[in-house]
Amino acid sequence: MTPEQKAKLRELPSVDDLLNEEEVGDWIAASSHALVVESLREAVELVRRRILEEDGEVAVERRAILDVAEDIFARRTIPSLRRVINATGIILHTGLGRAPLCSEAIESIVEAVGGYCNLELELETGKRGRRERHVEGLIRRVTGAEAGLVVNNNAAATLLILNTLARGREVIVSRGQLVEIGGSFRLPDVMLASGARLCEVGTTNRTRLDDYEQAVNDDTIALMHVHTSNYRIIGFAEQTPIAELVTLARHFHLIVIDDLGSGALIDVTTLGLPAEPMPAASIEAGADIVCFSGDKLLGGPQAGIIAGRKDLIECIRSNPLMRTYRTGKLTLLALEATLRQYIDAEKAAQNVPVLAMIATDTDVLAERARTLCELLEQTVPGESFYVCSDTAYVGGGSLPGAEIASVCVQWRPKQVKLSTAVQLLREGEVPIVARVHDDAICFDLRTIIDDDFEDLAIGVADNIEDDR
């Protein structure tokens, strides 16, 4: 150790010293003594190590150490799970939490969760009630089914349905519908975990009613239809429609299960998208049980909705596994408010953010892009931004290949490297997740909301400053 290093180590303030600083008192008031002490200790230790490694150049004044401590403290107090700006143009981005909630759902949560709510209390009778009853009527209404149920997500719904109705029995599924929905949801694996036996029929691209019929045996309990929501087989392809499966199932006394995946509750062709199967149509065609996600095209919270025949729903409800999949009050509050929007399809198209984002006209997006572009030019000197047309996607494993014309603001950074800029945007105070395309960072107006504009501009400006 050099004499300079020794001198510097002696100069280092102690944690106790630093605790007497006025601003440190403010940090303690805003969080906790323990967290502040940890941050100070870590800052002093960091500077001590720098002194030992870098001989000479390290600042040891109180101010410098407090700055280091403040950074550490800030990182420890920022919530881990927090708001980000989705500039990717992918509307149902699973990494970014899928569907943003409608304002009615948010209000409902804010109103009810700071205190108590009638989660499992029937106000009319004063008796204990089932928590799912708050949404059952709405599920019946939007699907036309006799009964409904809600669990944590559609994967749970599928597993619960199969475990209740088909354990130890055979379920016939077309080879073209044995989907993987990202990560750990692969239909054959879910089937195995449920205790049901999978009987694959047909080929990848074509499965006909005959194929199902020939596979039926004494062990068969159900025919399952799975919407291939995240890929499409085009060309020489044929799948058997639900109505035909129903006819066959009735003849052999089998159950028809339809996993619809995204569960569009309005006709999405009116929003300019390719057709998606709707739960009500499947029930109408005679499916005994359908299930779909709450946070895909429905545009609500993460949930799995099960609807269908009353006797079967009763069985599913009595499955002991049901207790392990039950939803929390936050989900039920948001789901009830979201489903309520669908009482009027036009209202849903306007109020449910996912649907509104899909339906927004490109002229409107272009106008908003110009506003954002001007704001960026004012806030970030020395950089240029351009409005250009681009393509957005529904995402979230819905509507594969369905492109939506969109408009974005492009940024080709001059003062920062492109890859550095992308990273800094992601790590900013309000993280911004953008797409890189043609050597430019693209901010897609389809998923950016007006309330994001200012934070986005500030984020880009900070980005340039941080890197100087």
Ligand SMILES: *Cc1c(COP(=O)(O)O)cnc(C)c1O
């Ligand atoms: C998305 C999807 C699932 C899984 O739904 P989660 O709500 O994400 O659990 C299951 N089946 C199909 C067909 C899907 O599209």
